[in-house]
Amino acid sequence: MWQSLQRLSLGMFLILLASAVLLLSESSRPKDRQRPPDGTAAAPARVMRVAMFQMASQPILDEGAQGVLDGLQEAGYVDKHKMRLTRFNAEGDVATGNAIAQELVGGEYDLIITLTTGALQAVANANQSRKIPHVFGLVSDPVKAGVGIGTGPMEHPDHLVGIGTFPPVDQALEMAKKLNPKLSRIGLAWNPAEVNSEVCTILAREVCQKLKIELVEANVDSTSAVKEAIGSLLDRQVDALLVGGDVTMLGAMDVVAKSAADARIPVFTCMPGNALKGALFDVGANYYEVGRTVGKVASRVLNGESIAKIPVEIAIPPKLFLNTLALKNLRDSWPFPAELIQQADSYIDEQGRHDKPKASQPLSKKWEVRILSYVTSQDVDEAIRGLKEGLTKSGLVEERDYALKVSNAQGDMAVLAGSVDAAISDHTDMILTVSTQALQASMQRAKDIPIVFTMVANPFAAGAGKSDSEHLSNVTGAYGANDVQRMMPIIRQVLPDAQTLGTLYVPAEINSVYSYELLVDAARAAKYELKAVGVTATNEVPDGAQSLCQMHLDAVCLSNSNITGATFPNISRVAREAKLPVFAFMGSTASQGASIVLTRDYYDMGVDSAQLAAKVMRGNSVASIPFHQSTKSRLIINVTAARASGLTLPESLLKSADRILEK
Amino acid sequence: MTQLIGSYSMGLILSLLAVGVLISFRILAFRDLTVEGSITLGGAVAAAMLVSGWNPWLATFVAFLAGGCAGAVTGVLATKLKINGLLAGILVMTALYSVNLRVMGRSNLPLMNEKSLMTFAQHLGTAEQPTASGGTWTIGRWVIRTADLRVIGFLTVVIGSVGAVMYAFFQTNLGLAMRATGDNEQMICALGVEVGWMQTFGLAISNGLVALSGALLVQYQGYADVQMGMGMVVWGMASVIIGESLVGSRQIGMLLIGSVMGSVLFRLLVANALRQGLNPNDLKLATALFVLIALVGPSAVDAASKKFRTAVKT
Numbered sequence: 001m002w003q004s005l006q007r008l009s010l011g012m013f014l015i016l017l018a019s020a021v022l023l024l025s026e027s028s029r030p031k032d033r034q035r036p037p038d039g040t041a042a043a044p045a046r047v048m049r050v051a052m053f054q055m056a057s058q059p060i061l062d063e064g065a066q067g068v069l070d071g072l073q074e075a076g077y078v079d080k081h082k083m084r085l086t087r088f089n090a091e092g093d094v095a096t097g098n099a100i101a102q103e104l105v106g107g108e109y110d111l112i113i114t115l116t117t118g119a120l121q122a123v124a125n126a127n128q129s130r131k132i133p134h135v136f137g138l139v140s141d142p143v144k145a146g147v148g149i150g151t152g153p154m155e156h157p158d159h160l161v162g163i164g165t166f167p168p169v170d171q172a173l174e175m176a177k178k179l180n181p182k183l184s185r186i187g188l189a190w191n192p193a194e195v196n197s198e199v200c201t202i203l204a205r206e207v208c209q210k211l212k213i214e215l216v217e218a219n220v221d222s223t224s225a226v227k228e229a230i231g232s233l234l235d236r237q238v239d240a241l242l243v244g245g246d247v248t249m250l251g252a253m254d255v256v257a258k259s260a261a262d263a264r265i266p267v268f269t270c271m272p273g274n275a276l277k278g279a280l281f282d283v284g285a286n287y288y289e290v291g292r293t294v295g296k297v298a299s300r301v302l303n304g305e306s307i308a309k310i311p312v313e314i315a316i317p318p319k320l321f322l323n324t325l326a327l328k329n330l331r332d333s334w335p336f337p338a339e340l341i342q343q344a345d346s347y348i349d350e351q352g353r354h355d356k357p358k359a360s361q362p363l364s365k366k367w368e369v370r371i372l373s374y375v376t377s378q379d380v381d382e383a384i385r386g387l388k389e390g391l392t393k394s395g396l397v398e399e400r401d402y403a404l405k406v407s408n409a410q411g412d413m414a415v416l417a418g419s420v421d422a423a424i425s426d427h428t429d430m431i432l433t434v435s436t437q438a439l440q441a442s443m444q445r446a447k448d449i450p451i452v453f454t455m456v457a458n459p460f461a462a463g464a465g466k467s468d469s470e471h472l473s474n475v476t477g478a479y480g481a482n483d484v485q486r487m488m489p490i491i492r493q494v495l496p497d498a499q500t501l502g503t504l505y506v507p508a509e510i511n512s513v514y515s516y517e518l519l520v521d522a523a524r525a526a527k528y529e530l531k532a533v534g535v536t537a538t539n540e541v542p543d544g545a546q547s548l549c550q551m552h553l554d555a556v557c558l559s560n561s562n563i564t565g566a567t568f569p570n571i572s573r574v575a576r577e578a579k580l581p582v583f584a585f586m587g588s589t590a591s592q593g594a595s596i597v598l599t600r601d602y603y604d605m606g607v608d609s610a611q612l613a614a615k616v617m618r619g620n621s622v623a624s625i626p627f628h629q630s631t632k633s634r635l636i637i638n639v640t641a642a643r644a645s646g647l648t649l650p651e652s653l654l655k656s657a658d659r660i661l662e663k
Numbered sequence: 664m665t666q667l668i669g670s671y672s673m674g675l676i677l678s679l680l681a682v683g684v685l686i687s688f689r690i691l692a693f694r695d696l697t698v699e700g701s702i703t704l705g706g707a708v709a710a711a712m713l714v715s716g717w718n719p720w721l722a723t724f725v726a727f728l729a730g731g732c733a734g735a736v737t738g739v740l741a742t743k744l745k746i747n748g749l750l751a752g753i754l755v756m757t758a759l760y761s762v763n764l765r766v767m768g769r770s771n772l773p774l775m776n777e778k779s780l781m782t783f784a785q786h787l788g789t790a791e792q793p794t795a796s797g798g799t800w801t802i803g804r805w806v807i808r809t810a811d812l813r814v815i816g817f818l819t820v821v822i823g824s825v826g827a828v829m830y831a832f833f834q835t836n837l838g839l840a841m842r843a844t845g846d847n848e849q850m851i852c853a854l855g856v857e858v859g860w861m862q863t864f865g866l867a868i869s870n871g872l873v874a875l876s877g878a879l880l881v882q883y884q885g886y887a888d889v890q891m892g893m894g895m896v897v898w899g900m901a902s903v904i905i906g907e908s909l910v911g912s913r914q915i916g917m918l919l920i921g922s923v924m925g926s927v928l929f930r931l932l933v934a935n936a937l938r939q940g941l942n943p944n945d946l947k948l949a950t951a952l953f954v955l956i957a958l959v960g961p962s963a964v965d966a967a968s969k970k971f972r973t974a975v976k977t
Contacts, residue, residue, distance in 0.1 A: 007917060010961060011909035011924040018931035022667050023805065025938050088937070091947055094891035095898065097935060098884050102669035103937045117771055118888055125885035126669070129808065146773025146886065172872060195771045221760065453908045592849050 009176040048083040048110045048302050054138075055118040058090040064115055064291035071295020076651075077302060078660050081639065094118070101126040104183075111135065112360020114162075115291075117145050117195050124148070124160065133301050136162030137289060137294030140196035140245060153311030161297065161307045164314040165290050167245035167270040169200050171318060171572070171641035172283050176268055177211050179334045187233030187241045189218045189226065189256075191248040200244030200270065230259045233407040239332060243269040243279070243448060251279045257326075264331040274359055275323035275348060280334060283320045316535035321347040325395045330546060348395055352443045367402040367617050372442060373434035374409050374416055376563060378588035379602045383434045383455045391606065394523050394614035402617065410437070420445040432613060433477070434606075436462050436511040437562070450622045453477030454638060455602050457560065459516040459627055462658050472523065473623040478608035480600045480630035482560055482585040484518050487598050488526035491555060491583055494596065494647040498554035501583075502531040502542050504564050504571065512561030515585070519559045520607045530557075540575070550580035557583040558594075568592050581645035587636065590661050595642035598633055605630045634658040668815055671933040672928030675818040676883055677898070679825060681906065681922040684899035686869040687734075689907075689918065690833075691862055692845040696752030696896055697737045698873050700759030701730040703892040705874025707766040710887035713777045723780060723878045730874020731867040733759060738797070739864025763889050770889045772881075779882035784817035785810040818952070825872070826919050831869075833915045841865050853958040871899035873899075881907075902926040905957040911965075929953070 041211055052068060054061050057473050072083070072276040079085040088104070090097035095309050101122040104112050112127070112134045114120045124147035127134055135524035136142065142149045142164040149156045166496045174560075177183055188204055190197045201217070207214040216236050218229040228251060230251040233241065243249045249256065257278030260267045266280035269284040272289075274282045293313070299570035301307055321338055322344045341347055371387060385405065396402060405421075420442050425432055430450045440462055445659065456462060456479040465471020491498060503522055516532065525529040535544040541563065548556070556575045558564060564571060565586050572593030575582045582589075589598035607629050616622055638661040642649055687695035705726040712722035733755055740751035746867060787957060789974075799805045834837045843851040844861045851857060852858050881887040905928060906921030932953040 004917070007910050007912055008920060008924070010964075011906070011921065011928065015924060015928050018928060018935060019667055022670070022931065022935055022938060023664065025935075089946070092890065092893050093892070094676060094880075094884070094888065095895075095930070096946065097936050098673055099666075099930065100671060100937060102666045103934065106664070106666045107667075118886075118890075121771075121886040122884060145771075146774075146775075147774065193760075193770050195769070198769055214911055478792075487889075539843070635874060 007058065008290025009144045027178070030172075033524045047080075048077070049108060050083045050085045050111045050113065050298070051088060051104050051107070051109045051301070052085060052115070053088040053104060053115045053119045053123065054115040054616070055090050055097055055122075056116070057089060058247055058251070060287045061138065061563075062292075064287040067288040067291020068113060068115070068137065068295040068298065070288075072299050073295075073660075074292075075303070076301030076655065077299050080662050081654070081660070082171060083302065090119075097122045098126070105130050105132060110296060111301055111429035113137070113294065114630035115294075118278055120145055120147060122283050123143060127359050131157075131159040133307055134160045134162075135298045137165075137290055139164055140199045142314070143201070144195075153313065154308075154596060156312050157186055158306075158308040161292055161301075161310045161312055163286075163294050163297065164312065165196075165245070165285060166314055167196070167200050167269050168284050168318045169242075169244055172242065172268055172270045172281075173204065173213070173544065175209060175281065175283065175340075176242075177213065179336070179340075180239070180332055182332065183213060183239050185214045185216055185236075185238045186219070187216045187230075187236070188244065189220050189229040189233060189236035189249055190244055190246045191220050191222075191242075193221065194246055194248065197244055197246035197300065198247065202243065204242065220248055221246055223252045227255050227259065229495060230256055234259065234263045234265075238369060238399070239264050239265045240280075243271070243274070244285070245271055247258075250274070253279070255555075261329070264329055264425070266326055266330055266334055270318075272319050272321050273320040275326070275346070278326055278397075279323060280326040281320065281322045281344075283318045285318055289319075296389060321346045323348045362397070363401045365429075365618060366400070367429040369402045369404050369430045369432060369613070370426075370428045370661075371404065371406040371434065372409075372416070372419055372423070372438045373406075374437040374441075375435070375566065376408055376410065377565060377586075379455065379565075379586060379599070380408075380434050382587065383602040383606040386603040386608075387432055387434070387454060387610045389603075389614075389616060390605075392594060394611050396614055396617065397471065404464065416441045424449065430613060430616065432609065433534055435562070436509075437465060439475075439477070439508065440510075445490045446474075448474060450613075451475045451477070451617050452609050452613040452616065453479070454606050455600075457481040457511045461514045462512050465627065468629070469626040472622075473621075476622050476625040476627060478605050478612065478630050480605055480626040480633075481518055481598070483598050483633040484522035484559075484575075484585075486633065487557065487583060487585070488522050488528070490596060490598070490653065491528075491557065492526065493579065493653060494642070494649060495555055498528070500529045500531060500551075500553050501553055501555055501557040502533070502548045502553040503557055503559050504533050504548060504561075505542065505559055506534050506561040506563045507534045509561045509563065510561065512563075513563065515559040519557065523557075538563055538567055542570055545571045545574040549574050549580060553578075553580055554563060555581045555583060558585070558589075560585050565589070568594075575617075576641075576644070579645060581642065581647050590636040590638050590659070592637070593641050595638055595645055595647055597636040597638070599633050599636065600630060601632045604632050636661065638662075665805050666934055666938070667931075668703075668807070668811045671927060672815050672818055672883060674814070674930035675822050677881045677930065678822055678902065678923040678926035679872050679879070679931055680895060680899045681926040682808070682826070682829060682867040682919060683876065683903035684874035684896065684902045685918060685922045686829075686865055686872070688903060689821050690842055690845045690867075690899060690915075691777070693741070693862060693866065694749050694752070695734075695737060695866060695869065696749065697727055697733055697755045698752075698896040699894075700756035701733045701870040701873045701892075702762070702877035702880070702895050703763045703807040703887075703889060704733055704759050704766070704886040705877030706891060707763040707772070707877075707889070708874070709878035710772040710881045711766050711768070713774055713779055713882070714772060721785060721844070722964075723875065723882075726873045726878035727875045730877070731871035731872070733907055734866035734870025735863055737870070738859075738866040741866075742859030742862050760889070764914035767887060767889065767939055771886060772888075773886045774881060780879065781882045782813045782819075782906070785883060787817060788812045797944040814883075819881070822923060825875070826923065829872075831953045832921055856875060882909045898929065901954045902929050902964070905929060905954065908961045910959055911961060913969045924958075934947065 017490040077083045088100045105126040115138040220229045269282040269286040272286045407419045433453045506512040533548045582594040590597040636659045637657045708729045710728040741748045759815045787939045843914045902925035906925030910917040910921040
């Protein structure tokens with residue numbers, strides 16, 4: 001007996017230890033506050049503790065979560081600023097989900113936000129006695145979740161409110177029938193494990209019966225099964241495919257669209273965003289939008305509004321998205337009536353452009369496209385992503401209309417030249433360049449291949465042309481310089497006493513000189529004294545930065561160059577030691593210690609360039625396409641760096657920021 | 664405190680899963696993946712019956728039987744049809760997915776307003792109608808809900824009696840034969856025991872316990888979901904192995920207790936990880952590390968103490 005107990009002692013000890021740790025960490029928390037009885041989340045003056053809980057990681061759920069964050073931000077609630085946000089994710093594990101629910105309910109949170117039905121149920125169950133304010137979202141049918149929500153908008157517990165997302169399957173089906181009255185068989189593949197999808201399917205069955213359409217169903221259990229399921233539907237001679245609010249199917253939308261296009265039938269969905277992926281139309285609210293609405297409801301609760309007085313919304317106004325491109329090659333005729341196009345919130349015309357109906361210019365050949373970049377950085381990656389997505393957004397289809405290769409010179413000029421040569425010898429039809437260097441290398445070597453540039457501050461200084469419309473006959477693209485004009489008043493706002501600014505620049509880089517000159521002009525106009533130190537190579541930067549910081553500056557305002565971009569961590573460290581705030585114009589610098597960054601949106605610039613490229617592919621002559629000047633810029637504020645360097649950040653500035661960083 | 668009690672309750676409920684895995688994995692030496700399906704099956708059956716107004720005890724018992732049937736099917740596939748055991752488990756687990764959807768009629772069944780064993784346990788021994796906030800004790804900083812305590816007491820009794828029954832069972836001739844089947848198949852075959860039926864029976868009991876765990880789980884958490892079995896077999900095995908390395912013995916009683924302790928400890932560790940505000944993406948990594956430490960830790964401690972003793976002696 002004694003021996004047995006001895007054997008168990010280790011286990012007992014560990015269990016007691018774990019319990020003690022759990023209990024003690026609880027006792028170090030603030031004492032239970034008295035909550036107002038009507039489910040309001042206490043006074044909004046202090047920092048609110050908010051928990052966000054999702055049951056699993058799936059792209060669509062993550063989109064929804066992002067929406068919530070953005071919705072909260074729009075109301076001024078940013079993590080560590082007016083609220084402290086803790087995120088939980090059960091990674092699909094139910095037992096962990098329950099543990100999380102317990103932690104949330106026992107954890108002194110002012111508000112719990114749950115995404116997905118499972119998370120709603122777990123928290124609602126654990127929260128029955130504590131009644132902590134709870135906002136839910138990404139739930140298809142809150143009534144069926146059995147958490148005490150009734151059919152009326154005000155029939156909900158006093159501490160629980162949220163947004164239900166009932167996908168408008170009925171509208172989608174009715175519209176399909178209207179477009180093609182001969183429609184008699186619709187195929188629907190769905191995952192029975194998803195509540196959301198199930199709700200859709202049940203409704204689809206009813207509506208189809210009413211519309212005298214036969215609904216042919218197939219089940220999928222994972223993304224990998226989608227292709228086969230679609231195949232089985234096509235074998236059963238369906239006239240169209242419907243994709244409901246099914247996470248599995250939406251994840252495999254490309255496969256669905258391709259299979260349907262091969263069979264010459266259309267796909268339509270009740271989740272927006274899929275028309276871009278080849279669906280004929282979609283009508284509904286996407287998860288990001290739903291998330292944003294949830295975030296707004298959450299902010300109302302945080303502002304002290306009583307939950308009992310907030311209605312549960314069951315649907316978000318649906319958005320209609322039409323895709324004329326998908327009409328091509330269809331077996332049956334599905335014409336869009338003019339009034340429908342009028343109604344549409346978004347529309348892709350035959351040319352692949354949004355919202356501008358125009359005559360069709362089909363691609364005559366498949367284009368070999370090469371993306372060339374000089375260095376790798378966050379901004380370059382953004383620009384490349386913009387290029388890729390811009391091509392798709394223009395209605396071109398990869399592998400059908402163009403084949404894409406990406407090459408990167410890794411900062412080596414010789415390699416860059418070699419890449420251009422390689423592109424020429426591969427019979428590339430078009431070169432897309434990212435950065436000034438890539439543009440220049442391409443212009444010099446590829447004289448008769450169309451070149452479309454992006455992420456260039458000044459194409460004229462680079463020698464691509466004299467004005468927007470008067471330029472080399474094979475070169476066009478989108479450009480945009482640092483938004484120095486907008487930066488000056490921001491510096492004035494956060495650092496009212498500043499008089500002297502300093503920057504490093506690289507005389508050997510044409511783009512750097514240009515950026516520097518812009519900064520000189522802007523600083524002069526804003527009555528700042530600007531001091532500058534020139535550097536010519538990476539290894540000169542540490543000394544250059546040191547000497548710059550000893551010039552009695554009030555702040556560093558760093559104009560762009562490749563060299564200072566790559567060595568920015570060093571510059572940032574030197575500035576921090578000298579207690580100088582850093583203002584910069586390159587997006588990647590924000591996470592590396594710059595306080596306020598005003599960057600061109602290189603993603604948008606990439607999209608703009610891609611649209612010019614699409615024009616070229618559709619047969620417009622390059623010489624006839626003027627350069628496009630991007631004007632959009634993004635304000636990124638690194639709150640921690642800003643506070644460390646003694647900046648005061650006014651509320652209005654924080655509100656106008658596109659992104660706020662905390663480290 | 665709520666969370667501590669929650670972890671204990673969860674650990675106790677899932678210890679039935681651990682005991683089920685112990686039987687198939689350790690005693691029968693059969694790698695049984697049916698578990699992922701049968702825990703959901705248990706939950707689904709219990710939930711479906713509760714929703715249609717059946718007695719919770721009966722619903723829980725039927726869930727146990729259903730799990731037993733699932734295990735028996737795996738056993739028959741593996742022993743009579745000679746399908747590889749791992750594959751047999753996968754087949755049944757896959758099939759159960761559809762069965763579970765059929766049983767529930769949809770993918771998610773809420774039980775929040777149904778009478779269940781947990782609501783029964785919450786009222787245990789009191790005449791008062793439980794109110795949402797009523798019935799709390801305060802010890803220092805910690806507030807304990809008496810209803811939670813009743814649930815935990817109830818679970819302890821249930822798990823204790825199941826454990827006792829299992830312990831008694833493994834002392835009977837049948838139980839001994841079953842243990843021998845896993846240890847030495849040829850020997851027990853020579854003694855005239857039908858190995859195939861013995862394995863099938865063992866799997867039935869194992870999955871019955873797993874389904875029982877599922878039935879209690881849905882009543883505790885207030886809803887059944889068709890995806891709730893995901894990853895359960897791994898955590899079951901982790902509990903068994905943690906328990907084994909904790910008690911350091913292969914005596915059957917010790918193994919049973921070890922599984923329960925392993926399961927409870929595991930849930931406590933997860934709760935601690937959550938409490939420390941871990942990045943959600945790292946949670947699974949942290950739990951895997953716990954299992955690793957639990958596996959390596961005791962033997963390392965043993966080795967160190969032996970070294971220390973020899974050092975003291977010499």
